[in-house]
Amino acid sequence: xxxxxxxxxxxxxxxxxxxxxxxxxxxxxxxxxxxxxxxxxxxxxxxxxxxxxxxxxxxxxxxxxxxxxxxxxxxxxxxxxxxxxxxxxxxxxxxxxxxxxxxxxxxxxxxxxxxxxxxxxxxxxxxxxxxxxxxxxxxxxxxxxxxxxxxxxxxxxxxxxxxxxxxxxxxxxxxxxxxxxxxxxxxxxxxxxxxxxxxxxxxxxxxxxxxxxxxxxx
Numbered sequence: 133x134x135x136x137x138x139x140x141x142x143x144x145x146x147x148x149x150x151x152x153x154x155x156x157x158x159x160x161x162x163x164x165x166x167x168x169x170x171x172x173x174x175x176x177x178x179x180x181x182x183x184x185x186x187x188x189x190x191x192x193x194x195x196x197x198x199x200x201x202x203x204x205x206x207x208x209x210x211x212x213x214x215x216x217x218x219x220x221x222x223x224x225x226x227x228x229x230x231x232x233x234x235x236x237x238x239x240x241x242x243x244x245x246x247x248x249x250x251x252x253x254x255x256x257x258x259x260x261x262x263x264x265x266x267x268x269x270x271x272x273x274x275x276x277x278x279x280x281x282x283x284x285x286x287x288x289x290x291x292x293x294x295x296x297x298x299x300x301x302x303x304x305x306x307x308x309x310x311x312x313x314x315x316x317x318x319x320x321x322x323x324x325x326x327x328x329x330x331x332x333x334x335x336x337x338x339x340x341x342x343x344x345x346x347x348x349x350x
Contacts, residue, residue: 299314
């Protein structure tokens with residue numbers, strides 16, 4: 133049984149808790165969240181025991197695995213920050229693959245990835261570290277997905293798509309085969325991407341177009 137601490141106590145944490153229980157073999161010892169109003173409460177019967185300031189104490193108690201229960205929001209920044217904080221405290225981020233996800237035998241999945249119910253990762257696709265392929269999202273054959281990318285619920289990436297580090301692909305977005313999307317960019321919900329996207333921009337619409345630069349904090 134692997135003892136694991138959850139980082140985040142919102143809706144995404146609920147999804148991960150249920151998924152880990154389906155997988156089996158995990159003892160979820162508690163959740164950490166910066167919001168003091170949640171401390172002392174429970175999320176799906178898991179106690180919220182404090183904030184990230186407890187990470188080193190929890191490690192000293194012999195818990196060395198964590199899951200990232202922070203959702204994507206509008207950027208990948210909050211998830212990346214929590215991931216880096218946990219890694220700096222010596223935690224291994226668990227890889228979470230829902231039993232009803234479809235992973236091709238030839239796909240490569242990076243450490244700490246999360247692949248949720250109904251998601252498809254097809255032949256020869258490559259996912260970097262700490263990638264989310266969210267519920268019912270599709271990453272087709274030969275895609276290359278950088279570290280910390282979030283492919284949101286119902287998004288579809290055609291064959292051979294390349295996505296740079298820490299980019300967010302919004303809910304229901306569609307990316308045509310062979311497209312390259314830069315690092316630290318945001319593809320808006322429902323966008324249809326038919327041309328390459330540079331680093332550090334927000335694209336929206338059908339067809340997707342650049343509307344602004346991403347703020348430097350992303």
